[in-house]
Structures are given as C-alpha cells and as structure tokens.
Amino acid sequence: MTAKVGSIRRVLNGILFKLPGMITCAQFEDFIVAYLDGELTKEELRIFRRHLLVCRDCKRYLADYERAMKCVKDMSDEIKSDLADVPEDLVRAVLAARQK
Amino acid sequence: MDFEVLVRTNVTWILALANVILKDHAKAEDAAQLAFLKIHKGLDQFEGRSSMKTWMYRIVVNEALMIRRKDKSREESLIDAMLPRFDKNGCRFAEETINRETGETILSKKQQQDEVQRLILALPDQYRIVLYLRDIEEMTTAQVATVLDISEANVKVRLHRARAALKKSLGPFLAGGKF
Numbered sequence: 001m002t003a004k005v006g007s008i009r010r011v012l013n014g015i016l017f018k019l020p021g022m023i024t025c026a027q028f029e030d031f032i033v034a035y036l037d038g039e040l041t042k043e044e045l046r047i048f049r050r051h052l053l054v055c056r057d058c059k060r061y062l063a064d065y066e067r068a069m070k071c072v073k074d075m076s077d078e079i080k081s082d083l084a085d086v087p088e089d090l091v092r093a094v095l096a097a098r099q100k
Numbered sequence: 101m102d103f104e105v106l107v108r109t110n111v112t113w114i115l116a117l118a119n120v121i122l123k124d125h126a127k128a129e130d131a132a133q134l135a136f137l138k139i140h141k142g143l144d145q146f147e148g149r150s151s152m153k154t155w156m157y158r159i160v161v162n163e164a165l166m167i168r169r170k171d172k173s174r175e176e177s178l179i180d181a182m183l184p185r186f187d188k189n190g191c192r193f194a195e196e197t198i199n200r201e202t203g204e205t206i207l208s209k210k211q212q213q214d215e216v217q218r219l220i221l222a223l224p225d226q227y228r229i230v231l232y233l234r235d236i237e238e239m240t241t242a243q244v245a246t247v248l249d250i251s252e253a254n255v256k257v258r259l260h261r262a263r264a265a266l267k268k269s270l271g272p273f274l275a276g277g278k279f
Contacts (some may be wrong), residue, residue, distance in 0.1 A: 013191030017191070018189075022192075026186040064267050064270075065267050068117050072220070074212075075213040090129055090133070093136075095107065098137065
C-alpha cells in the first residue's frame with residue numbers, strides 16, 4: 001500500500017516538476033553543493049526552494065545530507081584537538097634524512 | 101623559516117592527510133618523510149604561484165598516492181550503489197532505511213566518531229580525498245582543484261558523491277536518532 005502511494009506521488013510529482021519554474025529531483029540533486037556553498041543565484045535559489053516546498057523526499061534527503069555533514073564536522077573538530085602532540089620520532093627521522 | 105620549525109608546525113596535519121589516503125600508519129609516515137624531503141628541496145624554488153600550504157598539500161597528496169598505487173592489495177569499493185536513484189521522470193526514489201539492529205543503545209560520542217571515521221575510510225580514494233580536503237581540512241573548492249590537479253566542477257561532483265554515499269551509510273544512525 002505504502003509503495004503504491006509512493007508510486008502515485010512520484011507520477012504526480014513527475015507532472016508537477018515539468019511545469020515552468022520547476023525542477024526535477026535529479027536537477028535538485030545537482031544544485032545541492034552550490035546551495036550549501038551559497039553559490040546559487042537569486043533565481044536558482046528561488047527554484048531550489050520551490051522544489052523543497054513541494055517535494056518531501058528531497059526535503060528529507062537534504063535534512064539527512066546536512067546531518068551527515070554535521071557528523072563529519074563534529075568528528076573533525078574532535079580529531080583536530082587530538083592532533084596536538086607532535087610525533088617526535090617522525091620529526092627526528094625527517095631531520096636526519098635531510099642531512100644524508 | 102627554519103626547516104625544523106616548518107616540520108614541527110606541519111607534521112601533524114601532513115601525517116593525518118597521508119593516513120587518510122593510505123589507511124596505514126607506517127606507510128603514512130613514509131609518505132610524510134618523503135614529502136618533507138621534497139618540500140625541503142623545493143623551498144628555494146617555490147615560486148609562490150599558489151599559497152605555501154596549498155603547495156605542501158599537493159606534495160603530500162602526490163607522495164601518498166604514489167605509495168598507494170604501488171599497493172597491489174588495495175581494493176576500491178564502488179560508490180554507484182550508494183548514490184540516490186531517480187525514475188525516468190527525474191523523481192527521487194526514497195532511500196530505504198536498513199535497521200541493522202533493534203534495541204541498540206545510543207552510541208557514545210567516541211563510538212559515533214569512530215563510526216564516521218570508518219565510513220569515510222571505506223569511501224573510494226577519489227571521493228575520500230576530496231571529502232577530507234573540503235569538509236575536514238576546510239579547503240576551498242579552488243584549492244582542492246589545485247592540489248589534485250582537477251577542475252573545480254570535478255571537485256564538486258566528487259564532493260557531492262562522497263557526501264551522498266556517506267549519508268546513505270550513516271542512514272540507519274541518522275534515522276534512528278543515534279547520532
């Protein structure tokens with residue numbers, strides 16, 4: 001039943017996304033990096049946001065995409081604070097190799 | 101700058117980057133050592149066409165990739181199955197969530213970070229390196245393009261695929277609110 005509802009929604013969206021000023025989910029996908037980098041023009045941003053208003057799959061997808069990025073950022077902050085110790089053995093090896 | 105100071109200032113990020121590319125600490129140390137020798141030799145000729153740090157990134161990536169290519173046992177996973185799918189009208193197929201375990205306790209912060217790290221290391225080389233440089237080293241698209249000698253458009257495509265694949269791998273955790 002859920003699969004059937006999903007499939008009907010996709011058919012309706014397929015028609016909706018062909019209207020002027022609309023984009024498909026596949027085109028929306030191509031805009032994501034530029035959107036997050038703040039590189040979309042005003043018109044592109046309007047079209048991108050319009051798609052988000054009507055497509056709950058892309059809305060959920062973008063939210064999870066941003067949460068995944070936040071997981072990477074949190075991990076990155078943590079490993080950077082762990083990188084404070086200079087590996088003395090390696091420093092000595094590099095300085096010794098330079099003199100050869 | 102005194103070479104010893106240069107080594108001490110940069111050794112940790114150079115070793116971390118080499119580790120991400122090689123996924124082997126001993127090989128990463130070899131790559132870091134070779135990179136420092138190249139940096140030492142090239143310091144006088146460094147012409148400042150790019151920033152000093154971008155130039156060093158490029159040397160480290162090249163040295164690590166040279167070692168990586170010699171590794172006959174390396175296996176590259178495919179990323180295609182991890183990317184979103186669309187029907188003939190360009191409509192997204194919602195991603196199914198795989199429940200790995202039920203009744204699982206919430207992961208500790210350390211476990212979450214280990215899991216994210218493990219999933220990043222499982223990405224194929226060309227995607228893992230771009231993700232690391234953009235999202236962890238926080239370089240710009242233009243800097244990553246210079247370091248890897250690829251176009252900015254290519255950097256964006258690889259970055260998006262890496263993030264999309266990681267999102268899918270993290271799916272069960274994101275959906276279950278464990279992260």
